Amino acid sequence: MKAAQIREHSSPLDASQAAQLESLVESLSPMQATWISGYLAGLNAALAEPGAVADAAPAAAAGSSQTLTILYGSQTGNAEGVAGSLRDAAQAGGITARLADMADYKPKDLKQESNLVVVVSTHGEGEPPDDAEDFYEFLHGKKAPKLDGVRFSVLALGDSSYEHFCETGRVIDERLAELGGTRVIDRVDCDVDYDDAAEAWTADVLAKFAAPEPAGDAHPTVTSLPTAARTPQAPTRKNPHGAAILANTVLNGRGSDKEVRHIELDTEDSGLIWTPGDSLGVVPSNPPAAVDALLAALQLDGDARVTGVDGEVSLAHALRHQYEITTLTRPFVTQYAQLAESGDLQNLLGDDQRDAFADYVYGRDLTDLVREYPVPGLSASDFVRLLRKLPPRLYSIASSHAANPDELHLTVAAVRYHSHGRDRLGVASTHLADRVGEDDTVPVYIDANKSFKLPADNDTPLIMIGPGTGVAPFRAFLQEREEQGAGGDNWLFFGAPHFRTDFYYQTDWLRWRRDGLLSRLDVAFSRDQADKVYVQHRLREQARDVYGWLENGANVYVCGDADRMARDVHDALGDIIAEQGGMSADAAADYLKRLQKEKRYQRDVY
Known part of the structure; x- marks a missing residue:
């Protein structure tokens, strides 16, 4: 963060101390600055009492004995990462905090909470993450408790290129308020480039939820800054x-x-x-042809100077390397419509026009919008301010x-x-x-994706369902199991259009099949016969054995298209369980939910 210059006449620090402080502040994130301000305030208060230095704590945290519960629902691990960072920062600041996965959280404990923070992603078109489904349903069911006295805040993660951006977080936030909870920090909706927004929200949480409670008198022990602030990190989104x-x-x-x-x-x-x-x-980086087309539509010079993500750059550089230009999102169209002053475009953004809006943006990019709804005199700087970072x-x-x-x-x-x-x-x-x-x-x-992992027990059987490029992680699975000498059976379902041209990694699969690592291999080449055959059809054909593997403790993994394939596979599994297990549809659905809760049914779908 930017440090204000310390003047000698207005500070008790000498020149050397002032330079050190300015240098430290420059290196801090907002979250770290908040922690340090609380630490120093607490230390200053403690110095007034002899022998109290060892028990000093951030002033905001002193006096609060109530736990901050950080509840997360994560499909790929991003929400879990943010929640974990918040927990670490809270504990470093002397705040008692516990971290809980929605899949493991006992809903009956909700009414016992005093300070609740929720970090949750939205999966697909407005759906909760797999691990969050039970908590989400409980929250909207008849058994949901009154939450009078519960202070809460929600951080929602999502992707604004989807119609129902951050829907899960929005719905949970509204439901917590409906149940009587007190929203102490407004919900923050984060796009795919969530780091800065999440960090600022974290700083607000540390400041708000550490406020002294009237009945509290605990003085937590001072701890050091989070390790992440002091040690070199592996490559990250910000430092790839x-x-x-x-x-x-x-x-x-x-x-x-x-x-x-x-x-x-x-x-x-x-x-x-x-x-x-x-x-x-x-x-x-964006395709050069896409950048050229957008510059032409805008009638702007690519050499024009603009303030980009990390300083002044040319407009062409910003559009090529820093900003999203190939996906039309609702936030961008909303801002652009105000500049275009187009009634047609404003109407397209109406709540009753969501299907029409989805049809319009499908297959179009920013160049199409600019060509159809030009804004005369739009400057390079004003246009760049409308854009989101290239995710x-x-x-x-x-x-x-x-x-x-x-x-x-x-x-x-x-x-x-x-x-x-x-x-x-x-x-x-x-x-x-x-x-x-x-x-x-x-x-x-x-x-990292903690929700799509091999079982700890190498003897666990695996059923892997991965059509097209969805087969990629299963190649990694089998390489790992081969390296470890795992004894569990492995069954792969793979699908593609044609056997002759689209059997990806055929040599690998056949070698592993010959060597015994791959116990079974079922393939579905959809266009090689008159009737299209997909992986879900192969599953149904092998219904008895699929159910037998499940009953024998097998884990099921699905990777690939979320809109159709994953739904069809899920339905096929439900039908197989109902048919082979002699269950009702509801009982089969509960069976699948239990597999998910036990981490035996995992999906990486997109």
Whole structure:
């Protein structure tokens, strides 16, 4: 954060001390600055009492004996990460805090809370994360308690390119208030680039929830700053590692209408460590052709100077490397509509026009909007202020760190299509496929996914369902199990359009099948016969054995498309359990929920 200059005549510090303090403040985040201010206030109060220094605490925390409960619901681990950072910062500031996953939290405890913070992501089109479903349903059911006296705040994570942006957090926030809770900090909705907003919200939480309670008299012991503030970190979203590409191979055979690439990145001496199920965050750049088209539509000079993400840059640089220009989000369209003063565009944003809005933005980008609704005289600086940061793209890692510690593999479908009269390119996929040369590097970091992990017991059987590029993490799973000498059986369901051109990693699967690591392999090539066959059809064909594996303790993993495939597979599993187990549909649904709660049914869908 920016430090104000300390003047000698207005400060008791000498020049050296002032310089040290200014240097420290420059290095602090808002959260850390809040902690230090409380620490110093508490220390100052403690110095007035002989022998009290050892028990000094941040002034805000002193006198509060009530626990801050931090409840999270996370699909990929981002919400859990924010919640964990808040817990660490709270404890470092002398605040008693506990962290709880919504999947493990006992709903009956809700009415006993005094200070409650919720960090929750929205999955897909407005749905709660898998692990949060039971808590979400309880909160909206008849058994939900009155929450009079409960102070709360909600941080919502989401992606504004989806129609129901941060829906889960919004609904939980409103429901907690309906039940009588007191909202002490307004809900904050975070887009995919959530770090700064989450950090500012964390600072507010530390300040508000540490306020002294009338009945409290505890003085927690002073602790040091969070370790994260003092020690070097592995590559992160904010500080990614530049990885060179070692291999870039098309997996499809000649004649395929798909373009899926196997990409290998050099991770030697990178500090990147991952486990099977994690994703790689790729920080891409926009296609040059997309930048040129937008500049032409805006009638702006690419050399114009603007204030970008980290200082003054050219407009062309900002559009190429720093901002999202290929996805129309509702927040952007809302702001742009005000400048365009277009009645048609304003009408499209009405609550009763959500389907029409979704139809309009599908397949269009910022260039289409600017061409259709031009804003004469719009400056480069004003336009840039409307944009959101270019978010990283996440790809399931297709290799095991234990098997290949110095390289990381991805399975990337290059996105290329024609829409509304223009050719379009996927941002990250074609960045990796086309625009990274031999001497270039790709900024990357590990996005850990604690909700998609191998079981601790190597003898646990696995059922893995991964059509298309969704098969990537299962290649990592099997590499890991081979490396560990795991004894559990492994069953893979894979699907693609054609056997001849689209059987990704066929050599690997067949080798593992021959060696006995892959116990069973069922494939569904949808276009190789008159009737389309998908992985859910293969599951139903093997219903008896699938249920037998489940009853024998197997874990089920699903990776791939959330809109259709994951729903169809979920329905197939429910039908299999009902049919083979002689259960009602409701009992089968409860069976699946129990598997989810036990971490035996895990999904990485997008």
